[in-house]
Amino acid sequence: MTATVRRRTGSAGPGERAPSARRTPPDAAGDAALTMGVEEEFFLVDRRTRAPVPRAAQVLAALSTELGPQAQSEFYSCQLEMCTQPTASAIQLREQLRALRATAALAAREAGCLLVGAGTAVVPPREPVPVTDTPRYRRMAGYYGALVDGSLGVVCGCHVHIGSVDRSRALDLSNRLRPYLPALQALAVNSPFHGGRESGYASRRAVEFGRWPTVEPAPVLDPAGYEQTADALVRSGILLDRAMIYWFTRPSEHVPTVEIRIADVSADPDTTLLLALLVRGLCTVFTAEAAAGGGPPPEVPYGRLRAAHRSAARHGRTGAAVDPLTGDTVTGQGLITALLRRAEPGLDAAGDLAEAERLLDGLQRYGTGAERQRAVYRRTGSLTAVVDDLAASTAPEPR
Structure with missing residues (x-):
């Protein structure tokens, strides 16, 4: 099923941690272009050993003057998070991703x-x-020690x-996105090696991060249900605070956006853009x-959705996959192709269809991460x- 979507123009809305986020009101039901913002987490690895090293504080100190809050610390001191500013333009997003990296x-x-x-x-x-x-x-480390x-x-x-979307619209989008997230996961897999060995997974990150509470498909909720949950x-102590709601989609607690949290970080910025x-x-x-x-969001059995995510983490774009909408056994590439068809009217409205098709063609020719x-x-x-290949793809050294 497709929809006719008229072309829109408008100013950029907020992305997570954007300095102007709280000053930007949520748009009406689609009168302004939806904006995109991306947060990418990276490893800092020693140039000699290629192992992660705790030097984020040193790197962030060097970045703070130029980038301010666009460069941030993460949970571990070997990690760095880079945050784009919100934009409605694919060209601007690509430029930001490359410049930040x-x-x-x-x-x-x-x-x-x-x-x-x-x-x-x-x-x-x-x-x-x-x-x-x-x-x-420190509090999280003490509470979740194991x-x-x-x-x-x-x-x-x-x-x-x-963005920009209010809480009600963010939840509605989250509810409707759920069946398409395994396809997004399948195209973004980028963690087959773990502990110095082949893991057998295209996304071992999904397994490791999945040990934390609420790392799972979001429940279908309206605003009242979200607040109660x-x-x-x-209150129950499962989470220390709301920022620890790690559902695959969630409304931001700080700015008017819906956040999609299903992907491995990519070495190739084109995959992030796609x-x-x-x-x-x-x-x-x-x-x-x-x-x-x-009508309402499609009804997808929770067990089937979990199985679809497990298949995406294991096989990525190749191998067997579960179609969350039908329960049929398909391929990861089949899910990705169906995703493109579903998103096509929206891509066309923003002038992004040809670019998305080009990026997806590149993914098919060169493979996932x-x-x-x-x-x-x-x-x-x-x-x-x-x-070394990952580092060269992430941000090539200047000649």
Whole structure:
């Protein structure tokens, strides 16, 4: 089923942590273009050993003047998070992704590190990496001690924010996105190596991060149900605060966006751009359908949805996959093709259809991040070579 979506123009809305986010009101039911914002988490690895090292504080100190809050610490001190500003333009998003990576990579090199886009560390840390020294992270580490190993549990993801939307609309979009997230996961897999070994998964990050509470498909909720559920999770002690709601889609607690949290971080910025364009295309379609009086979100059995995510994490784009809408056994590539068809009217409305098709064609020709990592290892037999290839793709060194 498709929808007719008229072309829209408008100013950029907020993305997560954008300085102007609270000053930007939610748009009406689709009168302004939906904006995109991306948060990418990267490893800092030692240039000699290629293992993660706790030098984020040093790198962030070098970045703070130029990038301010666009460069942030993460849970572990070997991680760096880079945040784009919100934009409605695919061209601007691509430029931001490349510029942020280049700037961060330069600061990393000055600290004796490589900036690496991978969901898990290819070469494991030589010793457990400390948690970043903030009150909240220290509290989390103490409360969830068994999950905090500083080694195999260190993972890096990519989060896409779509705005500007109020809480009700964010939840409606979240409800409608649920069946399409396994396809998005399948195209973004980028963590086949774990602990210095082949893991058997295209996204081992999904397994490791899945040990944390609420890392799962979001329940179907309206605003009242969301408030009740979020309060219960914190009151019960399952979560320390609402920021720890790690559902695959969620409304932001700080700015008017819906956040999609299903992807491994990618070494290739084009994969990140494709992910953002497809998510925005879907949200544009769903917004138009809701404005036209469309029906409720599709009913998808929770067990089937979980199985679809497990298949996507295991196989990625290749191998067997579960269609969440029908329960049929298909391929990951089949899910991705169906996703593109569903998002097509929204992509076309934003002028992004040709670009999304070009990016997807590149993914089909060159493979997902997981496929590329495995190809380098088959060719070289070297995990060091895999890390070097990831670093070169994440942010090529200047000539």
